[in-house]
Amino acid sequence: xxxxxxxxxxxxxxxxxxxxxxxxxxxxxxxxxxxxxxxxxxxxxxxxxxxxxxxxxxxxxxxxxxxxxxxxxxxxxxxxxxxxxxxxxxxxxxxxxxxxxxxxxxxxxxxxxxxxxxxxxxxxxxxxxxxxxxxxxxxxxxxxxxxxxxxxxxxxxxxxxxxxxxxxxxxxxxxxxxxxxxxxxxxxxxxxxxxxxxxxxxxxxxxxxxxxxxxxxxxxxxxxxxxxxxxxxxxxxxxxxxxxxxxxxxxxxxxxxxxxxxxxxxxxxxxxxxxxxxxxxxxxxxxxxxxxxxxxxxxxxxxxxxxxxxxxxxxxxxxxxxxxxxxx
Amino acid sequence: xxxxxxxxxxxxxxxxxxxxxxxxxxxxxxxxxxxxxxxxxxxxxxxxxxxxxxxxxxxxxxxxxxxxxxxxxxxxxxxxxxxxxxxxxxxxxxxxxxxxxxxxxxxxxxxxxxxxxxxxxxxxxxxxxxxxxxxxxxxxxxxxxxxxxxxxxxxxxxxxxxxxxxxxxxxxxxxxxxxxxxxxxxxxxxxxxxxxxxxxxxxxxxxxxxxxxxxxxxxxxxxxxxxxxxxxxxxxxxxxxxxxxxxxxxxxxxxxxxxxxxxxxxxx
Numbered sequence: 001x002x003x004x005x006x007x008x009x010x011x012x013x014x015x016x017x018x019x020x021x022x023x024x025x026x027x028x029x030x031x032x033x034x035x036x037x038x039x040x041x042x043x044x045x046x047x048x049x050x051x052x053x054x055x056x057x058x059x060x061x062x063x064x065x066x067x068x069x070x071x072x073x074x075x076x077x078x079x080x081x082x083x084x085x086x087x088x089x090x091x092x093x094x095x096x097x098x099x100x101x102x103x104x105x106x107x108x109x110x111x112x113x114x115x116x117x118x119x120x121x122x123x124x125x126x127x128x129x130x131x132x133x134x135x136x137x138x139x140x141x142x143x144x145x146x147x148x149x150x151x152x153x154x155x156x157x158x159x160x161x162x163x164x165x166x167x168x169x170x171x172x173x174x175x176x177x178x179x180x181x182x183x184x185x186x187x188x189x190x191x192x193x194x195x196x197x198x199x200x201x202x203x204x205x206x207x208x209x210x211x212x213x214x215x216x217x218x219x220x221x222x223x224x225x226x227x228x229x230x231x232x233x234x235x236x237x238x239x240x241x242x243x244x245x246x247x248x249x250x251x252x253x254x255x256x257x258x259x260x261x262x263x264x265x266x267x268x269x270x271x272x273x274x275x276x277x278x279x280x281x282x283x284x285x286x287x288x289x290x291x292x293x294x295x296x297x298x299x300x301x302x303x304x305x306x307x308x309x310x311x312x313x314x315x316x317x318x319x320x321x322x323x324x325x326x327x328x
Numbered sequence: 329x330x331x332x333x334x335x336x337x338x339x340x341x342x343x344x345x346x347x348x349x350x351x352x353x354x355x356x357x358x359x360x361x362x363x364x365x366x367x368x369x370x371x372x373x374x375x376x377x378x379x380x381x382x383x384x385x386x387x388x389x390x391x392x393x394x395x396x397x398x399x400x401x402x403x404x405x406x407x408x409x410x411x412x413x414x415x416x417x418x419x420x421x422x423x424x425x426x427x428x429x430x431x432x433x434x435x436x437x438x439x440x441x442x443x444x445x446x447x448x449x450x451x452x453x454x455x456x457x458x459x460x461x462x463x464x465x466x467x468x469x470x471x472x473x474x475x476x477x478x479x480x481x482x483x484x485x486x487x488x489x490x491x492x493x494x495x496x497x498x499x500x501x502x503x504x505x506x507x508x509x510x511x512x513x514x515x516x517x518x519x520x521x522x523x524x525x526x527x528x529x530x531x532x533x534x535x536x537x538x539x540x541x542x543x544x545x546x547x548x549x550x551x552x553x554x555x556x557x558x559x560x561x562x563x564x565x566x567x568x569x570x571x572x573x574x575x576x577x578x579x580x581x582x583x584x585x586x587x588x589x590x591x592x593x594x595x596x
Contacts, residue, residue, distance in 0.1 A: 008501035009418055016415040016434070016471055023449065023468035024437050031448035119341055122334040136583060137342050140349060143575040145529050147549045148568040152348045155355075155561070156366045163348075166367050200345060208590035243594050249438075250474070257443040259532045263550075280443050280532065287447050297447055304444040312439050 035302035038080040039295075084302035094303060096274050097282035098310065103187060104278060105255035105314070108194035109248055116199050116247075120206035121236060135207055138200035146197070150265040153193055186266075186276035193261050198254075202247045209240035248318050256311050259284070279307055349572070356566035363561045378566035387559055388548060389541075390567060396462060397528060397545040398574060404466045405524035409516055412472055416479025417505045421491050431480070437473035443532050450536045460539035469527055475519060481593060482515040483508075514589035521582040528575060545571050 088094050119138065123131050141149060157164045158179040165176040179185050213235060221231050259280040266276050287300035355363050356378050357371040382390040418424075419431050442449065449468060453459040486508060494504040509516065531546040538544065543551075549571065552564040 004500065005422070005424070009422065009424060011502045012414040012418040012422075012505060013430070015411045016476070019411065019467065019471040020434065020437065024440075024442070024445070024471055027442075027445040027448040027452050028440060030452055031445055034448055034451070118337065122338055125331075125334065132583070132587075134338060134342055136579070138345050139579065140572075140576065141345050143525060143579055144349070144572050145546050145549060145568070147531065147546050147553075148352070148571060151549070151553060151564060151568060152352055155363060156348050156351055161364075162366045196344065199341075204587075205590060208587055209594040211587075212591045212594045239594070243590070253438055253441060253474070257441040259443060263531065283444070283447070284532065297451075300447050304440070304447065307444050308440045311441075315439075 031301045031305060034298050035084050035305055036079050036081060037298045038078060038083070039298045084298045085306065087299060088303045088306055093274060093277070093282065094306075097277045097279045100187065100275070100277055101256060101258070101279045102310075102314075104190055104194070104258065105252055107187070107191040108198070108255060109251050111191065111195045112199050112202050112251065113244060113248065115195070116202035116206050117240065117244075119199070119203045120210055120240070121232075123203070123207055124210045131207070135200070135204050138203055140200065141197050142201045144197075146261040149193055149197055150261050150263075153189070153265060157192075158189070183275035190262055190265070190276055190278075193265070194251075194255070194258075197261075198251060202251075205243040205247050206240045209243045210236065213239040245318065249315060252311065252314050252318065256280075256307060279303075352565050353569050356562050356569055358562055358565075360561050363565070378560065378562040379570075381563055382566055382570070387563065388543075388551060390548060390570075392541075393543050393545055393548040394570070396542060397571075400462050400466045400544060401524050401527040404469045404527045405520045407466070408470045408472050408475055408523045409520040411470055412475030412519070413479045413482075413509070413512075413516060414505060415476050416481075417483050417508070418501075419476065420480045420483040421486070421488075421504075422501055431476070434476050435473040437471060442468055446532050446536055449533070453537055459537055460542060462538070462542055464537045465530075465534055465544070466527075468533065469523075469530070472523065475523065478519055479515070482512055482589075485592060485595075486511065514585040514592070517582045517585040518589040521578060521586065524578060525575060 123134060126134070156162060162179070164179065169175075169177055177185055179189050217235050218231075221235060226234075257280060258278055262276055262278050262281050263284075266281075283300045283303050286296050286303065288295065351366075351369060354369060354371055357374050357376075358368075359372075362368055362371060381387065385391065415434065419427060419434075450459070453464045456464075458464040490508065490511075491504060494507065499507065529546065530544075531550075534544045534547055538547075545567075549564065549567055552559055552567055553561075
């Protein structure tokens with residue numbers, strides 16, 4: 001013990017915590033500081049000029065932020081307390097974005113987990129080589145850029161003549177759905193995109209969980225003549241328990257950070273009636289409004305910080321759910 | 329006969345996962361008119377024009393952006409793997425005061441994702457004067473909360489006897505950690521690969537942080553598909569196809585190790 005161990009600890013934990021402090025704690029502190037300020041007050045280093053073409057929807061060529069803006073308003077108080085938080089909580093568009101995101105996250109989890117489990121169980125019954133090949137192929141959408149997925153969704157799946165309408169909706173005898181314009185279908189579209197993207201990865205997780213189950217358990221089940229439901233409940237579920245929780249946490253974290261897919265699909269807007277507005281998109285809209293809008297960095301910062309308790313609450317719920325469904 | 333529904337389910341799933349990407353590849357040879365007919369699979373003729381356009385950098389310096397993406401994602405993934413593995417080792421194999429508390433603080437990162445901190449991060453980078461260069465994009469992602477959790481779990485599986493043995497041999501904890509790395513190679517590769525994908529797909533931070541000449545692939549793709557429809561769709565499809573190649577290649581390399589690591593992890 002003593003100095004030597006202390007030095008080792010520093011070597012092992014130092015790099016992580018240095019980066020943690022530099023790129024998470026400091027921005028977090030700045031975010032808290034920013035969220036307490038008035039959007040009308042502009043300290044010198046934050047001065048920026050919005051160029052003619054706003055960045056939000058069309059071109060992504062970014063602003064030159066170092067252009068100084070001379071007009072510093074002296075008459076406005078710098079700190080306004082919790083005003084930005086109150087504004088965010090009262091903002092109906094923020095509610096919409098929040099509830100959309102929660103629907104998006106839970107919608108995708110509730111589709112992905114059972115689907116991936118079913119796929120993994122069926123894959124598990126195959127021989128080793130085809131099993132590996134099929135999982136590999138199922139993973140491909142998860143490897144592609146979300147922007148590519150959105151483009152494919154836009155060009156291939158959607159539209160009156162798109163694959164979804166041609167191969168699924170019309171053969172089933174329904175009217176073709178206008179996926180991108182009908183507010184009832186934007187959210188399902190986004191969820192479908194998430195399902196398409198992540199089911200393969202979660203299937204891989206589950207398959208590895210199933211492969212880790214010792215063979216004798218299946219033997220015993222076969223000899224005892226255990227029915228499929230009991231087999232599922234007492235052998236397969238426990239096998240994937242940990243990985244299911246890990247996958248759910250991953251999906252919650254990723255869902256709250258979701259930006260690229262909706263951004264590409266809806267061009268930075270929230271879609272018709274904001275029915276596809278997700279949190280990060282809205283924060284981005286508030287921070288960098290298009291056209292004549294005013295940058296509202298403090299407002300955006302306050303909203304970002306409000307996300308943390310929601311995520312924490314959802315993760316807490318998930319862990320509680322695990323205890324209920326999988327005691328032990 | 330019992331297996332028929334099973335094959336049907338798997339077949340449909342694989343078809344849904346694969347067909348659009350095959351369509352995407354073939355669309356890089358199509359004209360706009362052909363692309364707007366999603367049910368058309370094969371192009372009328374095969375010209376590699378759209379790839380040549382990307383290569384020559386007519387619309388944007390695609391090759392540069394491609395290289396940036398590889399550098400940023402590769403660098404970030406490697407750094408993140410070793411940094412979080414070291415932290416995971418310290419948390420699971422060394423006992424020190426405040427370790428539980430420190431662990432809790434470390435994984436708080438998960439609750440406030442870096443995308444949510446984009447605005448202050450952007451200001452902070454501007455203040456540091458790093459804004460615009462590739463480091464400003466690569467470094468923030470290195471401290472990963474998921475990584476710390478993952479490697480803490482991984483090192484818990486390593487028998488304590490090995491640590492004791494190293495102690496008897498007089499190895500310092502840092503040397504012990506380095507000596508253990510080959511043992512957890514599958515886990516290292518798995519995390520490295522997953523982190524590579526996440527960084528490869530990052531869209532918001534490069535949009536905010538990078539200069540125009542330093543952009544990465546997701547933004548290049550978005551630019552190729554901007555609303556003015558000036559650029560043929562086939563070029564976007566070609567770029568999308570190219571953007572998939574490095575990740576699929578890496579995935580092929582890591583696939584088996586990844587399965588080993590995941591199987592081991594689920595045995596707890």
